[in-house]
Amino acid sequence: MPASSHSEISAIIDANEQQILKEWLEALRQGASLETGRIKEPELNTQAKGFFSHLRGALREGGLDVRSRGYETLRSFLAEVSRTRALKGYSPSETAMFVFSLKRPLFDAAAKSADASAAAQRGWEINQLIDELGLQTIESYQKVREEVILRQQSEISELSTPVVKLWDGVLALPLIGTLDSARTQVVMENLLQSIVDYGAEIAVIDITGVPTVDTLVAQHLLKTVAAARLMGADCIISGIRPQIAQTMVHLGVDLDVTTKSTLADAFAVALQRMGRTVVDVDSIAGRTAR
Amino acid sequence: MERIPILKMGDALLITIQVDMHDRLAMALEDDLTQKIVQSSAKGVLIDISSLEIVDSFIGRMLDNIAAVSRILDAQTVVVGMRPAVAITLVELGLALTGVKTALNVEKGMALIGKQVASARGTSGRNAG
Numbered sequence: 001m002p003a004s005s006h007s008e009i010s011a012i013i014d015a016n017e018q019q020i021l022k023e024w025l026e027a028l029r030q031g032a033s034l035e036t037g038r039i040k041e042p043e044l045n046t047q048a049k050g051f052f053s054h055l056r057g058a059l060r061e062g063g064l065d066v067r068s069r070g071y072e073t074l075r076s077f078l079a080e081v082s083r084t085r086a087l088k089g090y091s092p093s094e095t096a097m098f099v100f101s102l103k104r105p106l107f108d109a110a111a112k113s114a115d116a117s118a119a120a121q122r123g124w125e126i127n128q129l130i131d132e133l134g135l136q137t138i139e140s141y142q143k144v145r146e147e148v149i150l151r152q153q154s155e156i157s158e159l160s161t162p163v164v165k166l167w168d169g170v171l172a173l174p175l176i177g178t179l180d181s182a183r184t185q186v187v188m189e190n191l192l193q194s195i196v197d198y199g200a201e202i203a204v205i206d207i208t209g210v211p212t213v214d215t216l217v218a219q220h221l222l223k224t225v226a227a228a229r230l231m232g233a234d235c236i237i238s239g240i241r242p243q244i245a246q247t248m249v250h251l252g253v254d255l256d257v258t259t260k261s262t263l264a265d266a267f268a269v270a271l272q273r274m275g276r277t278v279v280d281v282d283s284i285a286g287r288t289a290r
Numbered sequence: 291m292e293r294i295p296i297l298k299m300g301d302a303l304l305i306t307i308q309v310d311m312h313d314r315l316a317m318a319l320e321d322d323l324t325q326k327i328v329q330s331s332a333k334g335v336l337i338d339i340s341s342l343e344i345v346d347s348f349i350g351r352m353l354d355n356i357a358a359v360s361r362i363l364d365a366q367t368v369v370v371g372m373r374p375a376v377a378i379t380l381v382e383l384g385l386a387l388t389g390v391k392t393a394l395n396v397e398k399g400m401a402l403i404g405k406q407v408a409s410a411r412g413t414s415g416r417n418a419g
Binding site for chain 1: 369370371372373374376377378380381382386387392393394395398399
């Protein structure tokens, strides 16, 4: 009878608690969880005991339906366990083994405490329960990994768009990586805000780190240049590599701005426009000495 | 009717837009400015839009128009103090305002007008002499 099966499983667990826990911990230890040193034995014990007590509570309240309300605390406990494991660099199967290694001890306990046909029925139920819980583990593991990826994406896009002050009124924007519309937006906002903050008149956009320049990227660049001009700052584009220059010409891309091949050239132009120049100190010293 | 004041500073006219521009206000400004350029024979027009937070295509076109009209009347237009968000909006609208000169703030804008007026004087003075 399905109504009583969960209470029977509860009874099995209650009767063999120490035995099951001991065997499970043994299985967990063998499952290489400890050898790598990523988790300490006391922590593993706490996790196992915590899971076990939550499981008993869940069985009492929620029966065998893993999606029911009674399993909420157990699910969040599992999510926490897989979160910590995901962050410590466990593989998905290693994380799932935490739950799956409980199967064997539970089977053994069920086999001991009932006749053959009842044991087979309990075995099936236990199997389903543990499988469901294992899937939950994988799901939360996956979620954590996706969060990590998203965070890294946003960090990369922030890291790769710094605005550097080269001189009073001269900014440099070294672009690294492919320019898509989302990144162009970030780049543009960063640059324009820095123009306001530094009171810059000239901004050098260096595209040495941009692997390819197609018509779309060129359009993004031109948008940035146009926006900077509206704010009252001139733009110079530098760091155009030979192959990129050729591709641009083949594609018919026409950047209607001052372009220079290196950042140094662009900086020289910027200084010239600001009415400044770089001189050799020795030559001045020599002249005054004479 | 509400109007935007136009101040005369030497050879230049100074317009500071402090309120939200609506279309009628913009058209009134265009009319007033044209009159004032002729009256005062100004050589430069400086429009400070640092308090302008919202622009639409109409205001963008108005800026372009003012620049074109001023150029015909021999006055240089400089738009100063555009906010980053406004600049991005105008670019996305496809209004790059290519006919308008820009500067970061009123001080730099005035310097730009001063430089251009001086160079215009220099050439016209030579022509006359």
